[in-house]
Structure formats: structure tokens, C-alpha cells
Amino acid sequence: MSAHPDTALYLARLERRQPFSERARQAFLALPAQRQCVAADHDFVREGDRPIYSSYLKEGFVSRYKTLRDGSRQIVGFHVPGDMVDLQSALVIVADHGIYSHIACTLIAFAHDDLLDIAEAFPEVGRAFWFDTLSDAAVFREWTFNVGRRSAPKATAHLLLEMHYRFAAIGMSDGESFELPVTQADLADALGISAVHVNRSLQSLRAERLIRTFRKTVTIENMARMIDFAEFDPAYLHPEGPRQVRAARDHRLFNGVRPELRPTASGI
Amino acid sequence: MSAHPDTALYLARLERRQPFSERARQAFLALPAQRQCVAADHDFVREGDRPIYSSYLKEGFVSRYKTLRDGSRQIVGFHVPGDMVDLQSALVIVADHGIYSHIACTLIAFAHDDLLDIAEAFPEVGRAFWFDTLSDAAVFREWTFNVGRRSAPKATAHLLLEMHYRFAAIGMSDGESFELPVTQADLADALGISAVHVNRSLQSLRAERLIRTFRKTVTIENMARMIDFAEFDPAYLHPEGPRQVRAARDHRLFNGVRPELRPTASGI
DNA sequence: CGAAGTTTTGAGGACCTTCAAAAGTTGTGG
DNA sequence: CCACAACTTTTGAAGGTCCTCAAAACTTCG
Numbered sequence: 001m002s003a004h005p006d007t008a009l010y011l012a013r014l015e016r017r018q019p020f021s022e023r024a025r026q027a028f029l030a031l032p033a034q035r036q037c038v039a040a041d042h043d044f045v046r047e048g049d050r051p052i053y054s055s056y057l058k059e060g061f062v063s064r065y066k067t068l069r070d071g072s073r074q075i076v077g078f079h080v081p082g083d084m085v086d087l088q089s090a091l092v093i094v095a096d097h098g099i100y101s102h103i104a105c106t107l108i109a110f111a112h113d114d115l116l117d118i119a120e121a122f123p124e125v126g127r128a129f130w131f132d133t134l135s136d137a138a139v140f141r142e143w144t145f146n147v148g149r150r151s152a153p154k155a156t157a158h159l160l161l162e163m164h165y166r167f168a169a170i171g172m173s174d175g176e177s178f179e180l181p182v183t184q185a186d187l188a189d190a191l192g193i194s195a196v197h198v199n200r201s202l203q204s205l206r207a208e209r210l211i212r213t214f215r216k217t218v219t220i221e222n223m224a225r226m227i228d229f230a231e232f233d234p235a236y237l238h239p240e241g242p243r244q245v246r247a248a249r250d251h252r253l254f255n256g257v258r259p260e261l262r263p264t265a266s267g268i
Numbered sequence: 269m270s271a272h273p274d275t276a277l278y279l280a281r282l283e284r285r286q287p288f289s290e291r292a293r294q295a296f297l298a299l300p301a302q303r304q305c306v307a308a309d310h311d312f313v314r315e316g317d318r319p320i321y322s323s324y325l326k327e328g329f330v331s332r333y334k335t336l337r338d339g340s341r342q343i344v345g346f347h348v349p350g351d352m353v354d355l356q357s358a359l360v361i362v363a364d365h366g367i368y369s370h371i372a373c374t375l376i377a378f379a380h381d382d383l384l385d386i387a388e389a390f391p392e393v394g395r396a397f398w399f400d401t402l403s404d405a406a407v408f409r410e411w412t413f414n415v416g417r418r419s420a421p422k423a424t425a426h427l428l429l430e431m432h433y434r435f436a437a438i439g440m441s442d443g444e445s446f447e448l449p450v451t452q453a454d455l456a457d458a459l460g461i462s463a464v465h466v467n468r469s470l471q472s473l474r475a476e477r478l479i480r481t482f483r484k485t486v487t488i489e490n491m492a493r494m495i496d497f498a499e500f501d502p503a504y505l506h507p508e509g510p511r512q513v514r515a516a517r518d519h520r521l522f523n524g525v526r527p528e529l530r531p532t533a534s535g536i
Numbered sequence: 537c538g539a540a541g542t543t544t545t546g547a548g549g550a551c552c553t554t555c556a557a558a559a560g561t562t563g564t565g566g
Numbered sequence: 567c568c569a570c571a572a573c574t575t576t577t578g579a580a581g582g583t584c585c586t587c588a589a590a591a592c593t594t595c596g
Contacts, residue, residue, distance in 0.1 A: 066413045069499055074417040076409045091399050096406055096504045123388040130398040131359050133405060138364055140408035141344045145334045148415040148460025149342040192416025194585055199544060231337055236364045462553055467576060
């Protein structure tokens with residue numbers, strides 16, 4: 001186990017909006033990492049596992065899920081290439097959900113200990129991890145909303161739009177089409193409805209000329225009407241990345257009062 | 269705006285499982301903070317706001333929510349005293365959800381800039397923030413599951429158990445009773461069902477002798493059967509806190525291989 | 537080409553919703 | 567401290583969304 005050339009991919013992702021210091025970058029590239037290949041249709045993390053590494057998804061498509069005694073499954077999130085699949089587990093001992101590969105995946109695994117160490121040594125790295133977790137959390141909130149309060153057709157449309165935006169952000173969508181490697185039964189588990197009802201929801205979207213599908217490829221026929229129908233607002237995906245550190249934010253007012261004698265964190 | 273004695277409460281919360289260094293502690297206590305009082309039944313953050321501070325909830329009870337055009341509302345989380353209500357927004361510009369006070373609340377507000385600065389200056393503080401966000405994320409996942417795949421009575425039972433555990437953790441529950449300052453309409457918004465159906469779900473729980481209610485006080489009559497009925501596992505609440513740093517984790521194996529010549533992050 | 541998996545269709549039924557009104561509770565002002 | 571208004575909980579009834587079961591049509595893969 002030693003440094004791996006693909007680590008640079010993950011580094012680039014973390015630095016997307018906010019470059020690291022040169023020392024942090026070098027330390028990051030030196031992290032021991034391991035390439036993992038997972039075949040399609042595998043539960044490669046299970047609820048109750050105690051994973052000791054987190055993985056960057058280089059290629060593939062995975063879901064996180066929870067299951068009930070009777071076998072019913074709720075998918076609580078999808079991951080596309082470029083996502084950190086399981087940073088969630090770095091600070092926690094026992095996984096509270098499973099991870100499933102819908103297609104063959106290649107991942108780059110980092111030991112939790114190493115991730116925690118580097119976050120401790122370089123605050124900008126810790127902040128990037130924090131932002132990643134926060135970004136995931138925003139998606140979970142939106143899913144709760146989707147599952148709880150939108151009708152099946154609207155929830156389906158909303159999920160398709162989310163996936164469209166996420167694939168577009170990594171260059172895996174032309175303006176309107178993308179490949180979504182899941183079955184209707186998987187969509188059902190993500191939407192909290194039955195597979196039969198997913199089928200009928202998709203039919204209604206097709207009848208409204210909002211989408212077309214061919215094999216696993218989804219085409220959004222009328223983006224504007226689709227966005228309106230689903231009440232989709234991409235803000236929760238935080239495409240703009242995290243706030244910048246110290247970018248013209250020194251003269252900000254707080255509660256309308258300019259702080260003249262504010263003690264500062266670094267002034268100790 | 270200057271240091272506030274109640275900051276110590278928040279500090280104690282963050283240090284619960286992992287003490288900070290003395291310097292971090294001093295810097296933290298010197299953070300400028302402001303006490304806020306919010307009356308009951310106020311939306312004190314709205315979707316689309318650009319908050320510039322995050323608040324520690326000293327007393328009260330709030331929910332986070334999202335709304336649809338037609339006015340239907342999904343509550344995506346509750347917060348009890350001791351929680352950081354809106355750390356989510358520290359790294360992000362625009363709030364993607366609102367915050368509502370169910371009863372009168374007192375909060376301690378910290379400027380985002382100050383929180384980001386101190387997280388940058390002291391890695392243990394950054395890690396504590398990261399863990400807080402991660403812990404929230406685990407709750408959001410569980411809610412998606414609850415809303416998507418549990419029947420109304422089971423979902424109701426699950427939510428009551430979550431609140432029981434969270435109140436118990438802050439000493440606001442004897443073994444079985446706690447005060448939940450929300451209406452059945454609020455529970456409906458949290459569960460993604462109608463208020464009428466919440467009422468009927470509660471009746472079925474009462475008929476099964478799982479709970480009793482009196483005004484806003486909920487009593488869990490038979491904890492064991494309730495936990496079994498709701499398939500509740502408190503692991504997602506992370507009562508044990510985050511993993512410790514460097515606590516006997518140096519000789520851990522990675523993928524079954526003892527790393528002899530592992531480059532380390534600190535070895536740069 | 538056959539087997540296995542996925543999508544589609546149909547029908548009946550369960551869960552949950554909406555609307556509406558009654559009963560009970562909480563809060564406020566005189 | 568009572569009276570009244572506003573809100574919350576409860577009940578009933580009708581209806582819609584979504585579910586389950588089952589089978590047929592279609593696709594994918596070895």
C-alpha cells in the first residue's frame with residue numbers, strides 16, 4: 001500500500017473551488033491509497049460493518065441504502081464519479097447504511113486514519129471534507145422532502161433533474177441526455193414508492209412530453225417545463241462550491257454593526 | 269458584540285467526547301457572540317435568506333423545513349437545546365431551508381467568519397464542526413427512510429423514539445416521559461402524512477399500549493415493544509460521539525496488511 | 537437461443553387524503 | 567376568574583393515490 005497516481009483525481013476535486021497550499025497538496029499526493037474494483041450488483045458495504053477506509057468513486061455508480069426487517073429498502077442517495085462515497089464513515093465506527101454498486105466501479109480507497117491525520121495537519125483539507133459532508137447533508141434533506149411531500153410523478157421528475165445536474169457537472173451529460181444505470185425498481189427504492197408506480201409516473205412524464213427514455217438513457221425533452229413541474233431548484237447541490245476563505249470578507253458587518261474591537265480567533 | 273458567558277455551554281458540547289487544547293479553549297471562549305431571543309411560532313430563517321451567523325440553541329425547540337408552492341411543508345429535522353441549529357449554513361451562501369421556533373427560544377449567535385477562522389486555526393475545532401454536520405446528515409438519512417418506507421404508525425413511533433433519545437441525552441426526559449412541544453399538524457409535516465392520519469396513528473399506538481400522551485407530554489409505556497415495533501436502532505444518533513484521535517489506533521491493520529513503510533501525512 | 541431480468545398492463549384493495557364538523561383545550565381580556 | 571375566541575384534537579365519510587399480485591411483452595446476457 002503506497003501512494004497512488006489516481007489520488008490526484010480526488011485532490012483536484014477537493015481543490016475545485018479552493019486551492020490547497022503546496023505543502024498540503026504534496027502531503028495529499030503522498031497518502032497511501034488503494035485501487036478497488038467492484039463488480040456490478042454488489043453490496044460492498046453493509047449496515048453494521050465497521051469500515052476503516054473511505055473511497056473516492058473514480059468510475060461507476062453506487063447507492064446508499066437502508067433496509068427494514070421485511071426487506072423493503074430505501075435508497076437515501078446516489079453517487080456519481082468524482083464523489084467521495086463514504087466520507088461519512090470516517091468519524092464514525094459503525095456504518096448505519098449499506099452501499100451497492102449498480103454497475104462495475106473503480107474506487108480509490110483511503111484509510112480513515114490517514115484522512116483524519118491530514119485533516120488535522122492542514123485545515124484547508126479539513127474544511128474541504130467538512131464541505132463534502134455538508135453538501136451530502138443538503139442532498140439528504142432534499143430527498144426527505146421529495147419522498148415526503150411530492151407526488152410520485154413530481155418526485156420522479158425531481159430525482160431525474162438532480163441526476164441530470166450531477167452528471168452534467170462531471171461532463172457526463174450533453175445538455176439534455178444522460179445515462180442513469182438503474183432499474184425502475186431502484187428508482188422505486190429511491191422514491192419510497194413501488195416499481196409499478198414508478199413505471200406509471202414515467203409514463204405520465206412521457207405523455208406530458210417532459211422526458212424520453214431509451215434503454216438506460218434519459219432525455220429531458222423540455223427542460224423549462226420539467227423544472228417548473230418538479231419545482232426544482234439546483235441551489236441545494238451547491239454547484240458554486242463552499243464559501244471562500246478570506247475573500248473580501250474582512251469588512252463585513254455583523255448585525256449591522258461594524259466590529260471595531262472584535263477579539264479574533266487568531267489573536268490569542 | 270463581544271465574548272459571551274454562554275459560549276462556554278457550546279464549548280462544553282463540542283468538547284463532550286474530545287477535549288480541546290487549552291489554546292483552542294481560550295480562543296473559543298473569546299469568540300464574539302450574541303444572545304438572541306425568539307418568540308414562539310416564528311420563521312426566524314427563511315428559504316433564500318443569506319444568514320451570516322449560526323446559532324447554538326440554549327433553550328427552546330425548533331424545526332428546519334422546506335415548502336412547496338402549494339404551501340405543503342416538510343419538516344426535515346428538529347433541534348433540541350444543545351444543538352447547533354445552523355452550522356449547515358456556515359460554508360454556504362444561501363439557506364436552502366427555513367427554521368421555525370415552536371416555542372420561545374434563546375440562542376447564542378456566532379458569526380460564520382469567526383467559526384470558519386477558529387476551525388482553521390485549531391484543527392480539533394474544525395473536526396468537532398465536521399462531526400456535528402456528519403451527525404446531522406445521519407439523522408437526515410434516517411428521516412428519508414422513515415418517510416419513505418415505514419407505515420404511518422411505525423414512522424410515528426420511530427420519530428417519538430428519536431425525540432425520546434435526544435431529550436434523554438440532554439437530561440430532559442426521565443426514563444419514559446418527555447415534553448414534545450409540537451402539534452399533530454407539525455408531526456404530520458415531519459412524517460410526510462396528513463394531520464388526520466397522525467391522529468389515527470397515535471390512537472393506534474395508544475390502543476397497543478405503546479404510548480400515553482397528556483397535553484404535550486409523551487410517555488412511552490412499553491419501551492421494548494416500542495423499539496421492536498418501530499425497528500428503532502439509536503446508532504444513527506451517534507451517542508458515543510466521534511472517533512477519538514490517536515487512541516490506540518496506531519497499530520491498526522489496513523486491509524489485513526500491517527503497513528510497515530507507510531508514508532504519513534505528517535511526514536512531509 | 538434460452539434463461540433471467542426488466543418493463544408494462546390490468547384489477548382489486550389498502551392506506552392515506554380531503555373536507556367538514558364536533559368536541560376539547562389553551563390563551564386573552566375584561 | 568369567567569367568557570370568548572382561536573387553536574388543536576377527534577370523528578366520520580367519501581375518494582384518490584398508491585400498493586400488491588399476477589401475467590404478458592420485451593430486453594439483456596451468457
